[in-house]
Amino acid sequence: MSIVDHLSNSTANLFSSVTVDRAPEYRLNNEELSVLADSTNARFLPVLDSQVLVSSSTTGYAVAALTRSIFDAEFHPAGPMIYLGRFNGGHHFAIDIEPASSAHTAGHLFGDLRQLAPLLPDTDCALLGYTRAMVHWQRTHRHCGRCGTLNEARNGGHVMRCTAKDCLRQQFPRTDPAIIVLVENGTRALFGRQAQWPKARYSTIAGFVEPGESAEQAVVREVSEETGVEVVNITYHSSQPWPFPGTLMLGYHAKAGDTGIRLNDHELDEAKWLSRTEIETQMRDGTFVPPTPTSISFRLIETWFNQNAATPLRVLRKTYSELET
Template sequence: MEIAAQEGLLGPLLLARSAIDRSAVLRGDAEWLERAWADAATRVVVVDDGQALIRRNGEDAELVLLSTADAPEGERYLLGLDAEGIAYFAVAASPATRPGSFNRIVSPLDPSEPGEGQTVTAGLRQVGSLLGDLDAGLLVYAVALEAWHSTHEYCPRCGSRTEVRAGGHVRVCPKDDSQHFPRVDPAVIMLIHDDDDRCLLARGPQWPEGRLSVLAGFVEPGESLEQAVAREVSEEVGVRVADARYMGSQPWPFPRSLMLGFFARATSTEFVLDSEEIAEAHWFSRAELLAAMESGEVRLPSEVSIARRLIETWYGAPLTGDW
C-alpha cells in the first residue's frame, strides 16, 4: 500500500487517500461517458449499501474491479481517471446480480476462512486500513455517492422523482428543472488537552464499556469551525476550551460527513456531562492511558478513524496491539 502521513498528524488518515483525477469536466459530456463505458479497459466498483467486493491478499486487501461487460445494471457514477487514463465508475447494485463469476462470497473478514484470494463483501470500517491508495479513494467516493443518491431520489421542492445527470454528481427534477447536488455535512472532531498535557476521552451511551474516543459534533448553520469546537465540548462535557488548532480532515461517508480534526486547550477541567450524549469522560496522562489500554480497561477507535490519529499524535507514538 502507498500510505503517506498527513502533515501535522502522526500517521496517515486512511480514508483521505486517493490516486485518481475526479475529472469533473467530463461529467457533463454524455458522448464521452458512453465511450468510456464501452471501453474494455474501464473498471467498475459495485457498491451496495456501503459494501463492495473485496479480495483478500494476506494481510492486505484489494477491490474487485469489474469490466463494464461484467457489471450489473444500476445507477452509474463516474469516479474519474487514473494516471494511465483508465476510467473508473461505480454502479449501485447488489453484487449478487453480477453476470460474472467469482469466488464464493462469505461474511466480511471471517477469521475461520482462509485469507489468501478470498472474496468477501465488506465496508470501509472493515477494510479501509487494508486497501491501497487507489482502492481506498475509489471505495470512499463510491460509498459516499451511493449513500446520497439512495436518500435523494425525489425533488424536495415538488416531490417528483429526480433523474441522475453529470455522471452521478447531480440529480435534476424533470418537473421544475431544479438541480440537487451531493451533500457533505461538516463535523468537528477534537482532541482536548489540559495544561498538565492530559487528554480528554469519553464514551457515548450507545458504545460498549471501555470504548473511549475524542469528542465530535456537527457544525451548525452560521457557525465557524472554531466556534463549533468550543460549543460541542461545552455542551457535551461542560469544559471550556481555547486555541483550537486545525490538524487535518477525512471523509467519513456514514452517510455523508467530513470530519475536521482539531487540537484544543482546555481552560477548565471539571466535567458536567450531557447524559444523552456522554456516558463517561476521563482525563488521561500518557502513562495512564497506556496502562488502561494494556489492562483492557480502555479500547481506542479503529485505525481507520481520524480519532485514532488525533490520539496517537497527542501520545507521540503509534498505539498498536490488540486493545
C-alpha cells in the same frame, strides 16, 4: 510564521490517501462518457446495499474494479452510472446494483467498508470511500426535495435534477461537516465514552457543525455541551472524509481553560482526563481502548501522545489490544 503541511497531515488519514483525477470535463458530455464506459480501460465499482465489492486472495483484500464485460455479465444496475474519474490509467465508474445481483466470479465478495478498511490498502480504501459516498447520495436523492418528482442523473451522476419542467431543481452531492477535537490540559487529555460503544472504548469529542457557526465555534460548543469544559487556543490538525454515509471530519487540538467535567447533554456516558502514563496503564489492564487507527480520532490522540511518550501509541495498541473493526 511557520507553515504547516495540512495536505500531508490529511493525506495520512484513511479514506484520504488517493488522488483521483475527477476529470470534470467528461461529466458534461454524455456521448463521451458513454464511449469511456464502453472502452477497454473503463472500470466499474458496484455497490450492493451500501456494501462494496472487493477481491479476496491469499495475499489479502483489494478493490474489485471490473471491466465492462464482467460487470454486465454479473450485475443489474439499480441506478445510473457515476463517473468517478481517472485512476491508475483507467476511467472508474461507481454504480448501485439490484439486490438480486451477486458476485459469481471466484474471489469476489461484498462487505462492509468500515470492517474491511483495516484489511485494505489505503488507496483502495479511499477509492471505495468515494464510491460508497456517491452511491449513497444518489440513492437517497432519487426524487425532488421540492415537488417529489423523479430526478434524473446529470453531469456524470454528480447532479440529480428534477424532471418536472416547472421545477428542474438541481441537487448536488452532500457532505456534512463535523468537528472532532482532542482537548488537553497540561499533561492530560480529555476523553469521552458513549454507552453503546464497545467495552472500554474511549474517544475524542466530536459533533456536527450547526448552521450559523464556524467550525471553531462548533469545537467550543460541542466540548461545552458534552463535557462542560471550556476550550481555548484551538489549532487545526487535518481533515478526513468519512463515507458513513457522507461526513467531512475536521480535526483539531485545543487547550482547556478549566478541567471540571459536567455531562450537560448526556450524550456521553462518561468523560475523564488521562495522562499518557494513565493511558498506557489502562490499555494494559483493558479499561481503556483507543479508537481504531482508521479514524481521525486516533490520529489526534496519536499526535498528542507521541510528543512525550517512550512508546508510540500504535505500538501500545498492537501490544495490548486485539484488532477491532
